[in-house]
Amino acid sequence: MSAREEPVDIVVEERRLAGTLITPDKRIPGFLFVHGWADSQKRYLVRAREIAALGCVCLTFDLQGHAETEHDQDNVTREDNLKDVLAAFDLLAKHEAVDRNKIGVIGTSYGGYLAAITTQLRPVRWLGLRVPALYLDEDWNTPKSQLDKKKIATYRRGPVGPGENRALSACARFKGDVLIVESEKDDIVPHPTITNFREAFENAHSLTYRVIADADHALSEQNWQEAYTSTLLNWATEMVVGSREEGDTPQALTEMRPGPTRGPPKPA
Amino acid sequence: MSAREEPVDIVVEERRLAGTLITPDKRIPGFLFVHGWADSQKRYLVRAREIAALGCVCLTFDLQGHAETEHDQDNVTREDNLKDVLAAFDLLAKHEAVDRNKIGVIGTSYGGYLAAITTQLRPVRWLGLRVPALYLDEDWNTPKSQLDKKKIATYRRGPVGPGENRALSACARFKGDVLIVESEKDDIVPHPTITNFREAFENAHSLTYRVIADADHALSEQNWQEAYTSTLLNWATEMVVGSREEGDTPQALTEMRPGPTRGPPKPA
Numbered sequence: 001m002s003a004r005e006e007p008v009d010i011v012v013e014e015r016r017l018a019g020t021l022i023t024p025d026k027r028i029p030g031f032l033f034v035h036g037w038a039d040s041q042k043r044y045l046v047r048a049r050e051i052a053a054l055g056c057v058c059l060t061f062d063l064q065g066h067a068e069t070e071h072d073q074d075n076v077t078r079e080d081n082l083k084d085v086l087a088a089f090d091l092l093a094k095h096e097a098v099d100r101n102k103i104g105v106i107g108t109s110y111g112g113y114l115a116a117i118t119t120q121l122r123p124v125r126w127l128g129l130r131v132p133a134l135y136l137d138e139d140w141n142t143p144k145s146q147l148d149k150k151k152i153a154t155y156r157r158g159p160v161g162p163g164e165n166r167a168l169s170a171c172a173r174f175k176g177d178v179l180i181v182e183s184e185k186d187d188i189v190p191h192p193t194i195t196n197f198r199e200a201f202e203n204a205h206s207l208t209y210r211v212i213a214d215a216d217h218a219l220s221e222q223n224w225q226e227a228y229t230s231t232l233l234n235w236a237t238e239m240v241v242g243s244r245e246e247g248d249t250p251q252a253l254t255e256m257r258p259g260p261t262r263g264p265p266k267p268a
Numbered sequence: 269m270s271a272r273e274e275p276v277d278i279v280v281e282e283r284r285l286a287g288t289l290i291t292p293d294k295r296i297p298g299f300l301f302v303h304g305w306a307d308s309q310k311r312y313l314v315r316a317r318e319i320a321a322l323g324c325v326c327l328t329f330d331l332q333g334h335a336e337t338e339h340d341q342d343n344v345t346r347e348d349n350l351k352d353v354l355a356a357f358d359l360l361a362k363h364e365a366v367d368r369n370k371i372g373v374i375g376t377s378y379g380g381y382l383a384a385i386t387t388q389l390r391p392v393r394w395l396g397l398r399v400p401a402l403y404l405d406e407d408w409n410t411p412k413s414q415l416d417k418k419k420i421a422t423y424r425r426g427p428v429g430p431g432e433n434r435a436l437s438a439c440a441r442f443k444g445d446v447l448i449v450e451s452e453k454d455d456i457v458p459h460p461t462i463t464n465f466r467e468a469f470e471n472a473h474s475l476t477y478r479v480i481a482d483a484d485h486a487l488s489e490q491n492w493q494e495a496y497t498s499t500l501l502n503w504a505t506e507m508v509v510g511s512r513e514e515g516d517t518p519q520a521l522t523e524m525r526p527g528p529t530r531g532p533p534k535p536a
Contacts, residue, residue, distance in 0.1 A: 003320045010329050012348075012355040018336055019329035019356060020309060022320040023365060024296070041288060052271045052290040053512035055323035061278050061287035068286055080280075087280040088287060097291060237505070244321035 003244070027099035029056045029240050030092045031126075034085055034111030037133075037144070040067040047106075050233050054240045059092045063111075065144075074145045078114070078135070081144070082121075085114045089122045101125065102243055106232070109133045109189060109217070110144075113167050116197075120170040126239050128179040128232060131189040131217055132197050137166050156193040162200045171200035179208045179235045181228060183215040208235050271512070295367035297508050298360045299394075301328040302353055302379030305401075305412070308335040315374075318501050322508045327360045331379075333412075342413045346382070346403070349412070353382045357390045369393065370511055374500070377401045377457060377485070378412075381435050384465075388438040394507050396447040396500060399457040399485055400465050405434050424461045430468045439468035447476045447503045449496060451483040476503050 003024045010017040031051050033044040041060035048058035062068060063084050065076035085105075093100050104126030107115030112132030119127055134156055139147060162172035171178075178201050182194045201207055210231050215224040271292045278285040299319050301312040309328035316326035330336060331352050333344035353373075361368050372394030375383030380400030387395055402424055407415060430440035439446075446469050450462045469475055478499050483492040 003317065005317075008327075008329075008359065010352070010356050010359050012332070012351050015332060015337075017329050017332060017352055017356070018309070019327055019359070020313060020316070021360075021363070022313075022316050022326040022328075023363075024320050024323050024325070026365075028292070028323070041286070045288060045290075048288070048290050049271065049273075050513065052292050053509050055292050055296070055512065057292070058290040059276075059287055060290075061285050064280070064283060064285060069283075083280050084278070084285055088278050088285070091276065091278050091287070092289075095289070095291075097294075237509075241321050241505070244323065245318065 024244060025099065026097075027102075028097055029054075029102035029104065029243065030095065030098040031056055031058045031104045031106060031236070032085070032089055032092050033058065033060045034088075034105065034107035034115050035060075035063065035066070036107075036109035036111050038066070038073070039108070039111075042067075047229055047232060050229065051236050054233075054237055056236075056240060057092065057095055057098050059088055061088045075143050076145075077141050077143055079141050081110075082114055082117060085118050086121060089118060089124075093122070102240075104128060104236070104239065106130075107132065116167040116174075117170050119174045119176070124174070125176045125243075126179075126236075127174060127176060128181075128235065129197065130181040130228060130232075131183050131186055132167075132180070132193070133189050134160060134165065134167060134193045134196060137164075157190055158192060160193075160196045162202075165196075168196060168200040171197060171204075172202055174201060175203050175205055177206040177208075177239055178204045179232070180210070181231055182209070182211045183217055183219065183224070184211050184213050185215060186217045188217040292512060293367065294365075295370075296365055297322075297324045297370035297372065297511065298363065298366040299324055299326045299372045299374060299504070300353075300357055300360050301326065302356075302373065302375035302383050303328075303331065303334070304375075304377035304379050306334070306341070307376070307379075310335075315497055315500060318497065319504050322505055324504075324508060325360065325363055325366050327356060329356045343411050344413075345409050345411055347409050349378075350382055350385060353386050354389060357386060357392075361390070370508075372396060372504070372507065374398075375400065384435040384442075385438050387442045387444070392442070393444045393511075394447075394504075395442060395444060396449075396503065397465065398449040398496060398500075399451050399454055400435075400448070400461070401457050402428060402433065402435060402461050402464065405432075424458055426460060428461075428464045430470075433464075436464060436468040439465060439472075440470055442469060443471050443473055445474040445476075445507055446472045447500070448478070449499055450477070450479045451485055451487065451492070452479050452481050453483060454485045456485040 005022050008019040008021045010019045044060045052058045063081050065073035105115040105124050106128035108130045110133050112129035162168040212227045219225045273290050276287040276289045278287045309330050312328045316328050320326045331349050333341035373383040373392050374396035376398045380397035430436040480495045487493045
């Protein structure tokens, strides 16, 4: 219980009544939103507002090579964009209202891939992945737009384990709570990729997996967007309210420290 | 939208990314719990903790004539206990963290009766009534324990309108959101009393009415207690999250001012 509970006297004329005042933590959870490739923060504002209404600080942002810096899209590498996510995370974590032990990262597609890697570099407690993309570890510093698209498409259709992929390795070590949302008719991030992610989270504190029926990768129909918003909001509510009830810093985060992010997930 | 939304620059090495930071209101909702006759604050602490976990300040307290002041139970009047509720409300409303426009009062049985009357004397936004009791207006300053129990039991079995009862009159003028929870097998507050309350709320912003199947007045079985806790928590979540999304002071409260609490609910 992180709330403070204190006895108070209620004065009524010459009488005093015994009361108990319960106040929640002053510091509140934070959520970072990472958009997908060729998208921008714009679309995420509505969801960020809804999660802020749970009593959280939310941060959306434009990755380098997008929105105002779209002119740079052909040059930007995964390393560049990972640095962007880390910088955004740090800005959120430094916010005076934010409880550093209660930060969630929510990413879509390429943003989900970056979010997954971020869990090994920053103390992420909650990880929300919508149609998370997968890339080969090789050519990490090659501009993202120059990666071999055919090779990636093939890679996404086969089984990939945590030992052979940086993002999945991060998932395998992640000890927080996970949401994975799949689009049933996704040509870009097909079912086998989602399965690779799901199977990777062997140490997660909880896993919530949902499929949006009939939906495509971009959730191009309004009702698919709404289904995702509702799923995300329910999950965030459960996480935020649950964390306020339990209060203490979860073991997963106190144990976490910066370190190598590659290699097999466990010494075994 | 009561949250603050501001553009922020995220600095990554020599680059700057455009971000949007959304922070919720610093002031948060408050909830006051009013226990029933011959009970105490003790039983309400668990629910108060759960609602505090939604990011609210909660206050429970012992009415005069109960717990530490039980020796006074035979002398205490409704006027005394109403003053207790108002004093407790004022203590909560004055708390630095509490948004005065977002205060809920939750009462059981006699506590529900007092909570209903409170809506006409203080700016209550949310009113939660479990098995709210009804008393004749007469003998207001007679010790509560000396009221004619047979007469009250008969009164609770018949139709009573807002024009003839102080608590129902307050309900009829109340413009906030209401939760009414009935116990299906309640000998003390029978179904007609609940109906009188339900029908009185003609100006309520919303009404949520639930019956706990098979339950008695005191919710003497654990699963009935749990059903009530879950109903209360769902309702409070909807109210609190909804108010954070919408933000502005509802018309009902800005219009409200202290005034007479008797008489017909509307000039008509």
